[in-house]
Structures are given as C-alpha cells and as structure tokens.
Amino acid sequence: MLFSKDRIGGLILLVFCVSYGFLSQQIVLLPFQAKAAFHARTMPEILTVLGIALSLMVIFKPGSGEMPKLGKQNWLVAGLFLALMSLYGLTIRPFGFIFSTSVFLIAGFALLGERSVMKLLLIALPLVVGFWVLMTQGLDVFIEPFPWFMQGD
Amino acid sequence: MIEGIIVGLSTALTLTNLVFVVIGCLAGTFIGMLPGLGPMSAIALMIPIAASLDPSTGIILMAAVYYGAIFGGSTSSILINAPGVASTVATSFDGYPMARKGMAGKALAIAAYSSFSGGVIAAIFLLVAAPYLASVSLSFQSTDYFALMVLGLTAVAAFAGKGEMLKALLMTVVGLMLSTVGTDQTQGIPRFTLGLIDLIDGISFLLLVMATFALSEALIAILKPTSDASRKEEMEASANLGSMKLSNDEVKEMVPVIGRSSFLGFLIGVLPGAGATIASFLAYGTEQRIAGPVKGKEFGKGSIRGLAAPETANNAAATGSFVPLLTLGIPGSGTTAIMLGALIGYGIQPGPRLYIDQPEVFWSVIVSMWIGNIILLVLNLPLIPYIARVLAIPSRFLLPLILFFSLIGVYFVSFNTFDIQLMVLFGFIAVMLRFLDFPMAPMILGFILGGMMEENLRRALLINNDSWSFLWERPLTFSILVIAALCLFVPVVLPYVQRIRKGAKITGE
Numbered sequence: 001m002l003f004s005k006d007r008i009g010g011l012i013l014l015v016f017c018v019s020y021g022f023l024s025q026q027i028v029l030l031p032f033q034a035k036a037a038f039h040a041r042t043m044p045e046i047l048t049v050l051g052i053a054l055s056l057m058v059i060f061k062p063g064s065g066e067m068p069k070l071g072k073q074n075w076l077v078a079g080l081f082l083a084l085m086s087l088y089g090l091t092i093r094p095f096g097f098i099f100s101t102s103v104f105l106i107a108g109f110a111l112l113g114e115r116s117v118m119k120l121l122l123i124a125l126p127l128v129v130g131f132w133v134l135m136t137q138g139l140d141v142f143i144e145p146f147p148w149f150m151q152g153d
Numbered sequence: 154m155i156e157g158i159i160v161g162l163s164t165a166l167t168l169t170n171l172v173f174v175v176i177g178c179l180a181g182t183f184i185g186m187l188p189g190l191g192p193m194s195a196i197a198l199m200i201p202i203a204a205s206l207d208p209s210t211g212i213i214l215m216a217a218v219y220y221g222a223i224f225g226g227s228t229s230s231i232l233i234n235a236p237g238v239a240s241t242v243a244t245s246f247d248g249y250p251m252a253r254k255g256m257a258g259k260a261l262a263i264a265a266y267s268s269f270s271g272g273v274i275a276a277i278f279l280l281v282a283a284p285y286l287a288s289v290s291l292s293f294q295s296t297d298y299f300a301l302m303v304l305g306l307t308a309v310a311a312f313a314g315k316g317e318m319l320k321a322l323l324m325t326v327v328g329l330m331l332s333t334v335g336t337d338q339t340q341g342i343p344r345f346t347l348g349l350i351d352l353i354d355g356i357s358f359l360l361l362v363m364a365t366f367a368l369s370e371a372l373i374a375i376l377k378p379t380s381d382a383s384r385k386e387e388m389e390a391s392a393n394l395g396s397m398k399l400s401n402d403e404v405k406e407m408v409p410v411i412g413r414s415s416f417l418g419f420l421i422g423v424l425p426g427a428g429a430t431i432a433s434f435l436a437y438g439t440e441q442r443i444a445g446p447v448k449g450k451e452f453g454k455g456s457i458r459g460l461a462a463p464e465t466a467n468n469a470a471a472t473g474s475f476v477p478l479l480t481l482g483i484p485g486s487g488t489t490a491i492m493l494g495a496l497i498g499y500g501i502q503p504g505p506r507l508y509i510d511q512p513e514v515f516w517s518v519i520v521s522m523w524i525g526n527i528i529l530l531v532l533n534l535p536l537i538p539y540i541a542r543v544l545a546i547p548s549r550f551l552l553p554l555i556l557f558f559s560l561i562g563v564y565f566v567s568f569n570t571f572d573i574q575l576m577v578l579f580g581f582i583a584v585m586l587r588f589l590d591f592p593m594a595p596m597i598l599g600f601i602l603g604g605m606m607e608e609n610l611r612r613a614l615l616i617n618n619d620s621w622s623f624l625w626e627r628p629l630t631f632s633i634l635v636i637a638a639l640c641l642f643v644p645v646v647l648p649y650v651q652r653i654r655k656g657a658k659i660t661g662e
Contacts (some may be wrong), residue, residue: 006320009589013323017207017375020330020345027344040337040344047330065319068589073376081375082581085560092564101557108553112375123550132371138396141205141565 006062010055017051024048077111084108096146101128157284161516164209165524173206173214178528179540181221185550186229186543191240192471192488193594194367195222200359200561208499209514213521215492217465220272220525222470223429224533225540227264227464232257232541233234236489240429240467243437247459248454254455258394259403263457264464265397265534271465272526274415275422275472275557280519282423285510287479293481296623300633302512302606305483307637308424309595318644321595328599329606331356338604339611351571358494359564360572361600364579365593367559371552372584403457410440410461418466422473427468429474429486436466449462470520476504479515483602487594506608 017114024044033039091100105124114120135141144151164170176201184195199218203211226241231248243266251260293301306329310321334345335355346352390458399407417457422431441452442464452459474486482504484490496503503515508515533540583593617623625631 005589009320009586009591010323012585013327013591016327017330023345023347029340029342029344031254031338033342038611038614040340040342043610044333044344047333051326051330054326058319058323061319063319064590065443066590068584075376078372078375078584081372081556082577085556085577085580086574088560089564089570089577092573093191093570101561105553105557109549112549114549117237127554135565136271144567145563152513 003067004062004065005068006064006066007059007148008068010062014052014055014059017048017055020044020051021048080111081108084111093144094148096127096148096151097132097143099143099147101131157512157516158280158520160512161518161520163215164517165520168211170213170436170517170521171524173210174217174524174528175532177214177217177537178221178224178525178533181218181281182225182228182529182533182540183221183543184218184542185222185225186553189365190370191226192219192222192557193223193362193491193597194370195219196488196495197359197366198364198558198562199500200362200491203495204498204566206399208496208501208511209517211499212492212514212518213426215495216518216521217525217528219471219488219492220268220468220522220529221533223468223528224265224268227268228261228537228541229544231260231264233544237630240433240470241463242430243433243463244460244467246437246463247456248452250453250455251460255395256455258397259399260392260455260460260617261537262397262534263403263407263460265465265537266479267407267461268468269526269530270411271415271418271468272472272529273523274411275419275469276519276522276526278416278419279472279522283476283479283515283519284508286476289480293629294627295609295616296627296630297480298483299606299609299613300624300630300637301481302602302609303485304382304633304637305477306595306599306602307640309598310641317539317590317592318641320535320591322641324592325595325599327512328596328601328604331361331596332600332603333607334527349571351569351575356575356600357567357572358491358498358601359562359566360576361579362491363559363563364576365597366430367555368576368580369583369587369593371555371559372580373587374548376584376588386476389540394541397534406457407461410458413439413443414465414559415469418469419473421466422470423476428595429470432466432470432473433463436446436462438540443494443624444661457480468526475518475522479507479518480505480506482605484598487597490594490598492602551621598643 004058022039027041027044029039035128060150088100090106091103095103102124105118105128109120109123132143132145135143165174176400180199181192181195184190184198185192194216196215199215203214206214223240227244227248230241230245231252234249246266250259251257306325307322310325332355334352336343336346336353344352357459417436417439418429418432421435422429437452437459440450440458444456444458445451448456471488473483474489477483478489478493482493482502484493493503500508501511560573560576562569563576566572587593599626613623614621623630624634
C-alpha cells in the first residue's frame with residue numbers, strides 16, 4: 001500500500017530527523033571545541049544519520065501494508081480536548097487553580113456527554129477544592145487558588 | 154547478604170514505608186485496572202508524589218504501584234477481556250472464559266496466588282543474582298557501559314515483534330534525539346532550544362512519559378468510545394464475581410506450573426528488552442505443550458494452567474527486570490526506564506555502586522517486593538469486589554480526570570505553564586504515532602539512556618586518547634557489541650535461512 005501506516009509514520013519521522021539534522025548544524029562550537037574528537041555536535045550528527053537511514057528503511061520496507069482507519073473516531077472531541085488542555089495551561093496562572101481546574105473538568109465531562117448541570121458541579125467543585133486542600137495542607141505544595149484580581153502581593 | 158536483608162527489612166518495615174506500600178498497591182491496582190492504563194502510566198502518575206518523599210520511600214512506592222498495576226491489569230483482563238497492557242493479554246485467554254462461566258472470583262484468586270508466587274520466587278532469585286552481578290559489574294568501564302546501553306536499546310527493538318523492529322529502532326533513535334535537547338553537559342552549549350529559555354534545561358523526563366503514556370492513553374480512549382453494551386457488561390462483570398475458594402486439586406494443578414513459570418519469567422525478565430509480555434506468552438505456550446493433548450485442549454476455554462502460567466511469568470519477569478536496573482544501571486524495560494529516571498531525579502545513580510554506596514535503597518527495593526506481593530494478596534484479594542467497581546465509573550468522568558492528573562502532575566514539579574503546552578504537543582504527536590502503530594516504550598528508553606550514553610561515549614574517547622579503537626580492542630566491550638549486533642541481525646537473517654532450508658528440502662524431495 002502506498003500510504004500505509006508505516007509509510008506515513010516513516011515519512012513524518014523522516015521530516016523530523018532531517019529538521020533535527022539541520023538544527024544540529026546550528027549548534028555553535030568554539031574553535032577549540034570543534035577540534036575535539038567528541039563535541040556537542042557529535043552525538044546529534046550520528047543520530048541524524050541513523051534516524052534518516054531508519055526512517056527511509058521504514059518507508060521503503062514497511063513491516064505491514066495496513067492502512068490507517070480514520071473513520072469512526074471522535075477526532076473533533078479529541079481535538080477539542082487538546083484545545084481545552086492548552087487553554088487550561090494558559091489560564092491556570094491568571095485565573096487561579098480552583099476556577100481554571102473547575103472549568104477544565106466541567107468542560108471535559110460535558111464534552112464526553114454529561115448533560116446534568118448538577119452532576120457537573122457536584123463532581124467537579126468538591127474534587128477541585130479537595131485536591132487543592134490535599135496538596136497545600138497535606139503535601140505542602142502551594143498553588144494560587146484565586147484569580148489575579150483576588151491574589152495578595 | 155543476611156546483613157543486607159536486615160538493612161532492607163529495617164528500611165522497608167518502617168510505618169511510613171509500609172503505609173506507602175499499601176497506598177502504592179491499591180493505587181496501582183486502581184490505575185492498572187482502567188483499560189488502557191498500564192504500569193508505565195501508573196508509575197508516571199506517581200512520580201510527582203514520589204519526588205516529595207525520601208529516595209527509599211519513593212522507590213518503594215513506585216515498586217508497589219508497579220505490582221499493583223500488573224495485578225489490576227490482570228483483573229480487567231479477566232473481568233471484561235480488556236487487558237490494560239500487553240503483558241496481561243495472555244491472562245485474558247483463559248481468565249475471561251472462566252469469568253464467562255461464572256467463575257470470575259476463582260479466576261481472580263488464581264491470578265492473585267500465581268502473581269504472588271511468581272513475584273516472591275523471582276525476588277529470591279533477584280536476591281541471589283543482583284549482588285553477584287553488581288560485584289562483577291564493578292570492573293566495568295565507560296566503554297563497557299556504552300556497549301551495554303547499545304545492547305539494551307537494540308535488544309528492545311529485537312524483541313519488538315515481526316515487522317516492528319525497524320519502527321522500534323527508529324523510535325529509540327527519536328528518544329535519543331530528544332535527550333540531546335537542552336544544554337550540553339560538558340561543553341555548556343545550548344542545543345535544539347529554538348531560542349526558548351524553557352528548553353535550556355532540556356525536556357523533562359516526567360513530561361515526556363506523562364504525555365506519551367497517561368495523556369495519550371486517555372486521548373486514544375476519547376478517540377475510540379466504548380459502546381453502551383460493553384459498559385453494561387463491564388458493570389455486570391464487576392458486580393458478580395462468584396466464589397474465590399480453590400479446591401485441593403486445583404492447587405495441586407497450579408503448583409508445578411507456578412514453579413516452572415517463575416523460573417522462565419525471571420530469566421526472560423533479566424534479558425534487556427524482553428520483559429513481561431514475552432515471558433507471559435512463552436510461559437503460556439510452554440505450559441500448553443507440557444499439558445499434553447487432553448489438558449492442552451482446555452487452553453483458551455478456561456484452563457487453570459493457562460491462567461496461572463502467564464500470571465506467574467509476568468510478575469516474575471517484572472521482578473527480573475530489576476536485575477539490570479539495580480546492578481548495571483541499565484533499564485531492561487520501559488517501566489524500569491521510568492524508575493531509572495525517577496532514581497536519577499533523586500540524585501541516585503543505579504549500578505554496581507548503588508549496592509555499596511546506598512545499600513538501604515538497594516535492599517529496601519528487594520525487600521519491598523516481598524512486602525508488596527504479600528499486601529497484594531492479603532489486602533487486594535478480599536478488596537477486589539470493591540476495587541472492581543472502578544470499572545463501573547463512567548468514562549465521561551474518568552477520562553477528563555486522568556488528563557487533569559497528568560497535566561497537574563507535571564505542572565506541580567516545574568510550575569511552568571510552558572510545560573503544559575509542550576505536554577499537549579507531545580501528547581498530540583504520541584497519539585498520531587500510536588495511531589500509526591509506532592511503539593512509545595523504545596522512545597522512552599532511548600530518552601532515558603541518551604544522556605548517559607553520550608557521557609560514557611565521551612569519557613571512553615577521552616580515556617582512549619580520542620581513538621574509537623576501544624570498540625574492538627577491549628574484549629568485553631567488543632563482546633557486548635557483538636551480542637547487540639546479533640540481537641539485530643539474527644531476527645532479520647533467520648527467516649531467510651529458514652526459507653532457503655525449506656526450499657532446499659522441497660527440491661530434495
């Protein structure tokens with residue numbers, strides 16, 4: 001098969017290895033370092049050659065011709081979860097742990113089909129507050145609970 | 154050795170450590186039971202907690218989680234035919250048919266007793282083999298360590314399965330590449346940082362493990378939702394377990410199987426790269442052959458031997474995989490690679506010096522294996538009907554929680570939101586690669602060993618006046634490299650040789 005799973009994966013990793021090889025040449029070496037038998041570029045250069053050779057082998061001699069099955073997968077929901085996680089990363093500092101985590105969990109439960117508002121709130125809020133108390137009081141790991149406008153100096 | 158056991162007992166039997174063994178076993182069972190989440194994800198999720206503990210307690214906790222997760226994986230294999238990990242696939246061959254016959258409780262008891270026996274017997278082997286290997290490996294030099302790491306990485310690829318070797322090797326190289334991101338340790342030069350300050354210290358090992366295992370497992374589960382019918386089946390299976398008592402005849406049938414499978418599992422576990430999956434399948438196949446034509450026919454239909462063999466072997470192999478980790482500092486599997494990363498995080502370098510410099514860590518790990526196995530048997534078995542209810546938690550609540558724990562686990566270590574974004578990116582790439590059937594474990598192994606491999610190679614060249622001749626001039630290094638080459642080429646060449654022989658036979662006839 002022309003576009004088998006192995007070939008697509010091999011191609012993606014070939015691009016990665018070539019980019020890695022290109023970036024390895026951007027590593028700045030001082031003149032005395034460049035003369036050493038082993039310097040900061042040695043390992044990356046060896047790995048680039050190995051990586052390119054292996055990805056080409058995977059492309060030209062794939063282990064299986066199985067095609068990727070794209071149907072029947074919840075791509076949209078998975079994509080929304082990726083966006084939600086990224087948003088969580090952006091909001092955890094300015095909006096504080098309790099608000100951002102509650103929103104993350106409520107949105108997550110809702111994305112997977114929970115429609116009862118009561119359940120969404122009753123599961124997410126006590127869990128988030130309980131976890132925050134456990135971390136701050138039990139394990140001495142402090143994390144700002146409140147949004148920026150409620151935070152102290 | 155007796156002195157060592159006493160040191161181990163005095164460390165492992167403190168109240169704090171015992172509490173953490175119990176917590177680890179329960180948490181491991183709980184996580185391992187969730188379809189898709191295996192020991193690697195379970196240990197990865199525990200690392201942020203373990204990091205706040207002292208080294209012995211942290212390692213004891215992770216070892217307990219490891220065993221618990223294997224046991225939990227067996228439970229979901231038996232009850233709902235959904236092996237959490239590859240090493241419990243063979244368990245489902247006979248465990249699930251037993252559960253279908255209304256003997257789920259009995260199947261779980263057989264799995265628990267077999268796991269316990271396999272773990273305990275293998276821990277005795279470990280007790281004998283580890284100090285001996287550690288004393289031998291004291292004479293190893295940087296060149297030998299470099300060669301051993303090459304062997305470890307190639308062996309993982311060699312055992313990857315038919316048609317998978319190239320992909321496993323490629324993923325190993327990708328892991329090695331990722332390990333070079335950050336400041337070069339010796340020359341202090343930034344590499345592959347893309348001008349980002351956040352990458353100056355390199356990619357966090359925990360971040361990579363969480364993204365490629367816990368996070369991607371949850372995302373894959375979101376991609377493939379389970380049907381309502383299968384959810385109903387899961388809830389019914391976890392509610393009706395039946396009796397857990399075994400008859401004398403059943404015990405008599407199990408004992409020789411456990412003896413053989415423990416030995417086989419341990420030996421396979423010691424080999425770098427082979428691990429619990431191969432051990433469980435090999436033990437299953439061996440027992441099927443030994444059983445003879447009558448008993449052999451029961452295999453796959455609810456055979457006691459067919460369940461006891463893989464369960465014993467996978468636990469024995471899990472113990473065996475600690476041998477190269479503790480004595481050489483080289484992980485034999487993805488799981489022990491994560492443990493190695495955690496040990497390095499504590500500032501502990503596993504290897505022959507660990508046995509001498511920090512005997513309390515070395516021995517407490519071994520002793521905690523026994524304690525962990527006892528706790529699994531005494532505590533988990535009676536609690537299984539209750540723990541199994543985790544299978545009834547709807548995935549719409551469970552999956553966002555797994556994602557949350559993965560993200561927050563990494564964030565709590567660095568308090569850097571960049572890590573969350575990087576994790577999302579790696580999680581996405583991991584899902585894509587797993588979707589294309591590219592294995593993640595070799596990548597983690599490559600990532601963990603990358604830094605050490607580069608350092609040992611650099612040191613070896615320095616000792617040998619910048620000459621690469623050490624690769625063939627030092628007999629031990631050369632021998633290890635030859636074994637590594639054989640690991641790579643034998644699986645490739647063997648099918649051709651067999652084909653030629655077959656062709657010659659047909660022509661001869």
